[in-house]
Amino acid sequence: MALPRSEVVSVRRREMAFSEEQHAVWRDLYARQLPNVQQFACREYLEGFDILGLPAEQIPQLKDLNAVITPRTGWSTVRTQVRYSDAVPWYHHFAKRQFLITDYMRGRHEMDFTPEPDMFHDIFGHLPFMALPEYTALQDLFAPAFLRATDAQRETIKRLAWFSTEFGLIREDGQLKIFGAGLISSFGEIQHVMAGKTPVRPFTVANVIGYEKAIYTFNEVLFVIESIEALKVELAAYFDTLG
Ligand SMILES: [Fe+2]
Numbered sequence: 001m002a003l004p005r006s007e008v009v010s011v012r013r014r015e016m017a018f019s020e021e022q023h024a025v026w027r028d029l030y031a032r033q034l035p036n037v038q039q040f041a042c043r044e045y046l047e048g049f050d051i052l053g054l055p056a057e058q059i060p061q062l063k064d065l066n067a068v069i070t071p072r073t074g075w076s077t078v079r080t081q082v083r084y085s086d087a088v089p090w091y092h093h094f095a096k097r098q099f100l101i102t103d104y105m106r107g108r109h110e111m112d113f114t115p116e117p118d119m120f121h122d123i124f125g126h127l128p129f130m131a132l133p134e135y136t137a138l139q140d141l142f143a144p145a146f147l148r149a150t151d152a153q154r155e156t157i158k159r160l161a162w163f164s165t166e167f168g169l170i171r172e173d174g175q176l177k178i179f180g181a182g183l184i185s186s187f188g189e190i191q192h193v194m195a196g197k198t199p200v201r202p203f204t205v206a207n208v209i210g211y212e213k214a215i216y217t218f219n220e221v222l223f224v225i226e227s228i229e230a231l232k233v234e235l236a237a238y239f240d241t242l243g
Contacts, residue, residue, distance in 0.1 A: 048128030095143035112188035125181030148243030
């Protein structure tokens with residue numbers, strides 16, 4: 001079924017050309033963040049990172065990323081000009097297993113923290129995970145739930161996504177590791193969190209539901225999942241009550 005125009009995000013059909021400065025920003029962000037993710041990211045991210053083989057020297061083209069991701073998971077990446085998309089059209093793409101990548105790259109003044117997700121966040125933070133079927137099975141849960149939910153339930157779903165796939169922590173062999181793509185791509189916040197400066201609580205729907213997303217600041221509290229499987233069980237139990 002074709003969606004009304006307001007329900008779809010405009011997408012670019014052709015590969016993009018980037019400026020030398022944009023490639024240089026990517027190169028510097030990558031070089032600064034690599035030691036942090038090697039030390040702090042969860043094993044699933046690092047596994048996906050090895051599989052995907054993101055280039056250190058220049059912004060990758062989506063066709064090269066899709067050549068790895070799509071055969072493994074059925075998902076593909078799609079370039080969009082929208083810088084911070086509304087959740088409704090975004091989840092319509094999610095339902096088609098399309099992961100939107102913005103064409104915006106942060107400037108030099110935002111190397112430590114950007115409130116607006118840029119292509120470094122979208123690609124470096126999210127895409128290694130999207131090469132793993134056990135992870136995309138988690139992402140597959142969100143769109144059907146969101147699209148049948150009431151407006152109030154949609155706000156809850158956005159918080160659940162925010163505090164798991166964007167800013168979640170995971171326990172691994174007794175240690176806290178970084179799970180969320182928003183932390184993985186943030187030089188400032190990953191260090192803040194791993195220095196123990198952010199209070200953490202167990203990830204349950206009941207715990208998360210009371211906390212607002214922190215877009216312009218570091219998060220005041222974060223939540224810990226025990227495993228991707230445990231997160232799926234927790235989310236699915238809630239999603240089954242919707243609609
Ligand atoms: Fe994100």
